[in-house]
Amino acid sequence: xxxxxxxxxxxxxxxxxxxxxxxxxxxxxxxxxxxxxxxxxxxxxxxxxxxxxxxxxxxxxxxxxxxxxxxxxxxxxxxxxxxxxxxxxxxxxxxxxxxxxxxxxxxxxxxxxxxxxxxxxxxxxxxxxxxxxxxxxxxxxxxxxxxxxxxxxxxxxxxxxxxxxxxxxxxxxxxxxxxxxxxxxxxxxxxxxxxxxxxxxxxxxxxxxxxxxxxxxxxxxxxxxxxxxxxxxxxxxxxxxxxxxxxxxxxxxxxxxxxxxxxxxxxxxxxxxxxxxxxxxxxxxxxxxxxxxxxxxxxxxxxxxxxx
Amino acid sequence: xxxxxxxxxxxxxxxxxxxxxxxxxxxxxxxxxxxxxxxxxxxxxxxxxxxxxxxxxxxxxxxxxxxxxxxxxxxxxxxxxxxxxxxxxxxxxxxxxxxxxxxxxxxxxxxxxxxxxxxxxxxxxxxxxxxxxxxxxxxxxxxxxxxxxxxxxxxxxxxxxxxxxxxxxxxxxxxxxxxxxxxxxxxxxxxxxxxxxxxxxxxxxxxxxxxxxxxxxxxxxxxxxxxxxxxxxxxxxxxxxxxxxxxxxxxxxxxxxxxxxxxxxxxxxxxxxxxxxxxxxxxxxxxxxxxxxxxxxxxxxxxxxxxxxxxxxxxxxxxxxxxxxxxxxxxxxxxxxxxxxxxxxxxxxxxxxxxxxxxxxxxxxxxxxxxxxxxxxxxxxxxxxxxxxxxxxxxxxxxxxxxxxxxxxxxxxxxxxxxxxxxxxxxxxxxxxxxxxxxxxxxxxxxxxxxxxxxxxxxxxxxxxxxxxxxxxxxxxxxxxxxxxxxxxxxxxxxxxxxxxxxxxxxxxxxxxxxxxxxxxxxxxxxxxxxxxxxxxx
Numbered sequence: 072x073x074x075x076x077x078x079x080x081x082x083x084x085x086x087x088x089x090x091x092x093x094x095x096x097x098x099x100x101x102x103x104x105x106x107x108x109x110x111x112x113x114x115x116x117x118x119x120x121x122x123x124x125x126x127x128x129x130x131x132x133x134x135x136x137x138x139x140x141x142x143x144x145x146x147x148x149x150x151x152x153x154x155x156x157x158x159x160x161x162x163x164x165x166x167x168x169x170x171x172x173x174x175x176x177x178x179x180x181x182x183x184x185x186x187x188x189x190x191x192x193x194x195x196x197x198x199x200x201x202x203x204x205x206x207x208x209x210x211x212x213x214x215x216x217x218x219x220x221x222x223x224x225x226x227x228x229x230x231x232x233x234x235x236x237x238x239x240x241x242x243x244x245x246x247x248x249x250x251x252x253x254x255x256x257x258x259x260x261x262x263x264x265x266x267x268x269x270x271x272x273x274x275x276x277x278x279x280x281x282x283x284x285x286x287x288x289x290x291x292x293x294x295x296x297x298x299x300x301x302x303x304x305x306x307x308x309x310x311x312x313x314x315x316x317x318x319x320x321x322x323x324x325x326x327x328x329x330x331x332x333x334x335x336x337x338x339x340x341x342x343x344x345x346x347x348x349x350x351x352x353x354x355x356x357x358x359x360x361x362x363x364x365x366x367x368x369x370x371x372x373x374x375x376x377x378x379x
Numbered sequence: 380x381x382x383x384x385x386x387x388x389x390x391x392x393x394x395x396x397x398x399x400x401x402x403x404x405x406x407x408x409x410x411x412x413x414x415x416x417x418x419x420x421x422x423x424x425x426x427x428x429x430x431x432x433x434x435x436x437x438x439x440x441x442x443x444x445x446x447x448x449x450x451x452x453x454x455x456x457x458x459x460x461x462x463x464x465x466x467x468x469x470x471x472x473x474x475x476x477x478x479x480x481x482x483x484x485x486x487x488x489x490x491x492x493x494x495x496x497x498x499x500x501x502x503x504x505x506x507x508x509x510x511x512x513x514x515x516x517x518x519x520x521x522x523x524x525x526x527x528x529x530x531x532x533x534x535x536x537x538x539x540x541x542x543x544x545x546x547x548x549x550x551x552x553x554x555x556x557x558x559x560x561x562x563x564x565x566x567x568x569x570x571x572x573x574x575x576x577x578x579x580x581x582x583x584x585x586x587x588x589x590x591x592x593x594x595x596x597x598x599x600x601x602x603x604x605x606x607x608x609x610x611x612x613x614x615x616x617x618x619x620x621x622x623x624x625x626x627x628x629x630x631x632x633x634x635x636x637x638x639x640x641x642x643x644x645x646x647x648x649x650x651x652x653x654x655x656x657x658x659x660x661x662x663x664x665x666x667x668x669x670x671x672x673x674x675x676x677x678x679x680x681x682x683x684x685x686x687x688x689x690x691x692x693x694x695x696x697x698x699x700x701x702x703x704x705x706x707x708x709x710x711x712x713x714x715x716x717x718x719x720x721x722x723x724x725x726x727x728x729x730x731x732x733x734x735x736x737x738x739x740x741x742x743x744x745x746x747x748x749x750x751x752x753x754x755x756x757x758x759x760x761x762x763x764x765x766x767x768x769x770x771x772x773x774x775x776x777x778x779x780x781x782x783x784x785x786x787x788x789x790x791x792x793x794x795x796x797x798x799x800x801x802x803x804x805x806x807x808x809x810x811x812x813x814x815x816x817x818x819x820x821x822x823x824x825x826x827x828x829x830x831x832x833x834x835x836x837x838x839x840x841x842x843x844x845x846x847x848x849x850x851x852x853x854x855x856x857x858x859x860x861x862x863x864x865x866x867x868x869x870x871x872x873x874x875x876x877x878x879x880x881x882x883x884x885x886x887x888x889x890x891x892x893x894x895x896x897x898x899x900x901x902x903x904x905x906x907x908x909x910x911x912x913x914x915x916x917x
Contacts, residue, residue: 088914125767128914147771155767161760163674164491164571167656170664170673177665178768199655203571214764227767 078103078138078225078256079124085132086119086280093119095280097133101225101258101273106251108271109260112367116280117260118158121229124258125155137225151180154218158230158260160210162202168213169198175217187220193242207234219246226250226257232266244270264360276366283366295362296331298355299340304348313340326350384642386504391511395485399515402484406477407523413856414470415530417864418462422536424865425458432456434863438464441700442730445591445693446737446859448610449598457538463547463614465863471609472587473852474523474555478516479579482562485512487572509563509641513634516559524552543615546623553626554609558583560633567640577681584685588692595696605629667770667778675749679786682745683793689741690797693734697727697798698805720808727810728883731798731818736858738794739822739876743829743851746787750833753779754841758916766915776910780834780903787826788819795819814883821882824895825875829854831902838909841916850874 077100084097094116101107111117122128124135126146135142137149162171172191173183191198194212202210211234218226228247232240240263247270250257261267267274274291276284284291296317301307306325310316315336320329332340344352396403425431437443438450438461448468452460486509489495495508504510528548531539562579569575586606593600593607601607608622664673672679714722753776756762762775795815803809833847840846854874861871871877875895880888 127763127766129912147769150767151769153767155764157760157763157767159760161763163670163761165674167658169658170656170660173660174664174670175764175768177660178765178770180769183659198658201654201656 075102076139077101078105079136079258081120081124081133081135083133084120084123084130084135086116086123086128087131093280094123094130096282097277097280098282099275099285101256103256104251104254105272106247106257106259106270108267108274109258109277110262110267110274110363110366111277115277117277118229119280120277121155121227121258121260124227125150152224153227154179154221154223154225155227156211156214156218156229156231158233160207160214162205162210162213164203165201167199167201168196168205168209171202171213172198172217172220175214176221179221179223181221184220187216190216190219190246194239208236208239211235212239215243215246219250224255226255228257229260230262231259232261232263240266264363276363278366291362295358296333297337298329298331298361299344300329300351300353301344302327302350302352303344304350305346307344307347310340310343313343316340384504384506385510386502386507388504388507388510388514391498391503391507392514395511395515399481399485402481403519406481407519407526410470410473410477410523411526411530414466414527415534417466417860418531418534418536420864421462421534422458425461428456431458431461434461437863440726440730441595441696442733444594445696446733448590448607449594449601451598451610451613452616457536457615459536459538459540459543459615462536462539463543463612465860467547467550467609467612467614469856469860470527470551471554471606474520474551475558475583475606478520478555478559479562479576479583481519482512482516482559483566483572483576483579485515486563486566487569487575491572506638506641509638512563513560516563517556520552520556520559523555524548527551538615540615540618542618546612546618546620547614549620549623550609550612550614550626553623553630554606557605557626557630557633560630560637564633564637564640567637567644573678577678581681581685584689588689592692592696595699667765667775668782670765671749671752671778671782675752675782678745678748679789682741682786682790686738686741686790686794687797690734690738690794690799691801692797693730693737694798694801694803695805697730697802697810698807700726700730724808724810725884727802727806728814731810731814732881732884734798735795735818735822735882736855736876738791738798739826740851740855740858741794742787742791743826743854745790746783746826746830747833747847747851749786750779750783750830750837751844751847753834753837753910754844757841760916762915772911773907776834776838776907779837780830780906783830783833784827787830788823791819791822791826817887818882821879821887821892822876824892824899825879827899828875828895828902831899831906835902835906835909838906838913841913 079099079101081097081099084094085092086094097116097120099107109117109120119128123130124137124142126143126149129143138152140149142149162168166174169191172187176183176187194216196209196212196216200209202213205213211231215231218228226247232243235243244266247257247259251270257270259267259271268288271288273285273287275282300322302322303326307328308325310328310330311319313336315333317331317333318329321327322329425434435450435452435456438447444450446468447465450464452464489498489508498508499505525548528545531544531547532541558579561582562575565578565582566575569578583606586604590601590604590607590610593604594610598610601610605626608626611619611622613619663669765775766772795818799810799812799815829847829850832850833844836844836847854876857866857871857874858876860866861877875898878888878891878895880886880891
């Protein structure tokens with residue numbers, strides 16, 4: 072039983088800033104050993120959620136627990152077992168990168184170790200430079216090195232690679248996969264879809280302060296659409312009226328069309344196309360990007376329009 | 380060429396004004412209002428010739444000279460001459476503080492925040508941001524100077540004349556402006572806002588102490604100190620415009636030097652380069668308190684040294700002021716040696732009581748700064764990651780608050796220590812350390828209340844944290860000028876500093892001390908609750 076208890080549990084979390092409701096209804100869970108991808112457009116509430124989890128902001132409603140403890144009441148006890156990298160890293164300008172890394176480690180009860188040195192080398196950081204002279208990417212490296220050399224149980228990354236070069240991004244991904252292999256849990260907020268696809272077991276999509284979808288990638292693929300370009304002998308007059316057909320555009324007259332089909336309506340649409348006697352057919356498999364684009368497009372939920 | 384350097388200066392000026400207009404408005408109204416109100420009230424304070432003559436005697440004592448400058452007005456003494464003597468140095472100081480604050484914010488402050496990089500990336504001339512700063516400061520000083528002059532015209536003090544009125548306005552505006560330009564120059568040398576502020580105040584502090592020394596010993600030497608030029612206007616006497624011209628000329632040279640350096644240096648860098656740091660943290664750097672010390676140790680040491688030097692330079696003139704026999708050889712025969720020594724000691728103690736005000740304010744400045752750093756560090760995002768570690772808010776709040784409280788006590792201690800040491804060296808019959816210790820003990824609880832209030836603002840109303848500065852400035856005003864402008868008792872008691880007895884002339888009032896301490900504890904408890912429960916900045 073104990074192994075299946077969620078490590079993080081958020082239910083009906085709300086946060087209001089004055090009149091503005093930043094978080095309306097956040098619900099998700101993260102289980103031990105899981106890498107959870109947290110996705111959504113800018114301003115959807117990702118960072119606000121994370122700040123509530125860190126006890127920096129106080130929730131206006133709902134509940135959030137990590138390790139079964141309330142994130143606001145027991146923040147210090149929780150923080151002892153987590154590591155965090157914010158999206159915008161601001162460092163004390165007068166301290167060197169090396170000093171800051173050590174300080175973060177000490178404040179979590181850890182120490183500068185051989186792992187720390189290895190990480191500094193791997194990320195290619197000059198630890199002697201004063202933080203004032205670091206670029207955005209280098210500041211992120213400082214936070215990442217401190218986080219990865221902290222022996223935590225739960226890691227929170229809030230768009231951690233936005234300033235990193237591709238090589239360092241790769242290093243980041245390798246280390247997250249190592250954490251996963253060690254059975255640690257990770258909350259990764261990101262815009263980089265390849266990153267999410269490669270590393271995350273489950274995904275939560277947030278929009279306008281509400282979690283609109285959670286699930287594994289495989290489950291999510293069901294929600295995507297296959298793009299089809301088709302040419303038939305018979306005209307495709309009834310195609311537009313079929314359920315699950317989107318973005319129908321005529322290429323050359325009524326016999327040559329391009330369209331997108333919802334995954335669950337694919338069989339029905341295919342049998343209609345076959346009935347019209349296929350000449351050519353190319354299909355493009357659904358990508359994660361298509362899925363994300365549907366959720367990122369605002370303001371009305373794409374699904375609501377399609378009556379799904 | 381010039382077009383390229385200055386492109387869009389006008390736009391930047393408008394942006395600066397849009398950003399600073401509340402600050403500018405508050406400063407302008409407060410300064411012009413205060414100045415005019417005091418001028419208007421002055422006739423009532425010093426209405427009789429007897430009152431005027433008696434305050435002249437006071438103003439001629441070294442203690443008053445060290446605060447207000449050499450008394451150069453000649454008989455017949457008028458209300459206006461007293462006003463000019465009492466107000467000019469004080470108002471010049473306030474003008475300088477305002478100019479340094481605004482000049483830092485408009486140059487380094489903006490550069491540190493990375494805003495200037497965005498601005499420069501647009502088609503904006505290389506010197507445009509600096510020029511916009513120069514224009515903003517110039518305009519502000521001109522407006523305030525005009526308001527000062529106009530205020531005096533309206534107040535119509537006996538003995539005032541139109542030339543003198545406008546000369547005061549011009550002189551104060553020019554002095555403020557000079558320090559605005561100096562700060563712009565320092566901003567090119569230093570490589571961040573904190574350093575710029577510190578260096579600018581250091582220059583001002585050195586000039587203030589130097590002019591105090593020369594005023595007491597030989598006022599002619601004050602000509603060597605630019606800040607001292609403000610005392611050389613001979614207002615309502617000869618109305619000498621020459622010092623104003625000198626101030627303006629020096630200001631222009633400084634502004635041109637600032638432009639020259641600005642033209643040469645890289646954005647974000649200074650001429651005093653940043654050195655490399657340690658590859659790993661020292662074992663001592665381990666939590667919020669040691670972090671705070673690590674980040675502000677240079678500032679703290681600078682304030683300790685500055686306060687010590689200030690106290691020491693006051694102490695070094697104790698023998699001059701505490702020697703009645705020097706000015707009147709007959710007095711020794713009249714009083715006898717023992718009584719004379721006792722009389723001399725009273726004079727010095729009186730002097731110490733007056734100087735204590737300066738030392739206390741000097742000690743409050745870095746302490747309130749540290750306290751409010753709790754908010755500015757939070758706003759700059761430095762604390763963001765710290766809060767994600769196993770460090771409680773209580774620990775962070777406690778570190779900053781404790782640091783500020785101790786800092787105030789230590790800086791004041793350094794000031795009185797310096798006073799004691801040089802005083803002991805130069806005086807034949809030195810004042811005992813216990814006397815200074817009592818002064819410190821008498822003021823500490825009142826200082827703690829003011830810092831606790833800053834902590835309360837950090838905990839509950841971070842947006843209103845500027846009120847902490849308003850309170851300190853008010854304390855400075857009411858203690859520095861309060862007695863001379865006959866501020867009503869209730870107005871003096873608007874600051875806890877106003878409850879302190881005139882130690883060492885009187886004994887410490889322990890009951891006041893205890894309730895001020897109790898009040899400190901109460902405010903701190905409330906402050907910590909606020910800090911524990913509020914949302915932290917994003």
